[in-house]
Amino acid sequence: MSVPPPHGGHHAPRVTPVDAAAGDGLVCALTFDDGPNGRDTLRLLDALRAREITAVFCVVGEQIERGDGAQVLRRIAADGHVLANHSMSFADMGEWPADRVWVDLTRTLDVIRAVLGPRHPxxxxRAPNGSWGATAEVAVELGMQPLGVVNHIGDWAEQDPEVLADRLRAAMTPGSMVLAHDGGGDRAGTVDAVIRVVDERLADGWSFVLPAG
Structure with missing residues (x-):
């Protein structure tokens, strides 16, 4: 009997990437890429827990397998955050054939579930670098909804918290889905900026939700 491929667990994924938050009004969906990263991800998780915010963490297989990555992934899941497959590495997959994409995405699912259990959703x-190629179609076949790469703050090239806070304020329009990074390098400035701007928005009556759909 053949073994069925792993399934991400989304009930009705579509190829068109989601790029907005669920709901209306002063809502925003927070998504974080390239982790887990022990120091910065844990500080971010502490801040989100204190504010009762749920976010999407787009995790990289190699990061899970490195250092305390598995332990941090368990904390992400225990805190109730939602996971996105962000491939095994940081490689651009835009030119990859579908069969190679399939191998990478299924391997990343296996790495995640080796830590969290075989049924963890x-x-x-999310395609690395926003370079889609065949990845959206393969993701949908594997039961995962593609997430758009929109409203990013360029924090892979800048870690001044003042600059990043200004960019976050501009990115957080009503109904937006915002991309920041908790891994892939030193992200202390990102975490500082996220905490500052989230507190401002909460004081103004905003809610932080998951992506639409």
Whole structure:
């Protein structure tokens, strides 16, 4: 009997990437890429827990397998955050054939579930560098909804918290889905900026939700 491929768990994924938050009014969906990263991800998780905010963490297989990555992934899941498959590495997959994409995405699902259990949902997919190629179609076949790469703050090239806070304020329009990074390098400035701007928005009556759909 053949073994069925892993399934991310999204009930009705579509190829068109989601790029907005669920709901209306002063809402925003927070998504974080390239982790887990022990120091910065844990500080971010502490801040989100204190504010009772749920976010999407787009995790990289190699990061899970490195250092305390598995332990941090368990904390992400225990805190109730939602996972996205962000591939095994930081490689651009835009030119990859579908069969190679399939191998990478299924391997990443296996790495995640080796830590969290065979049924843990991974309902989203985010293409590294926003370079889609065949990845959206493969993700949908594997039960994952592609997430758009929109409203980013360029924090892979800048870690001044003042600059990033200004960019976050501009990115957080009503109904937006915002991309920041908790891994892939030193992200202390990102975490500082997220905490500052989230507190401002909460004081103004905003809610932080998951992506639409």
């Amino acid at each position: 991974v309902p989203y997919w």
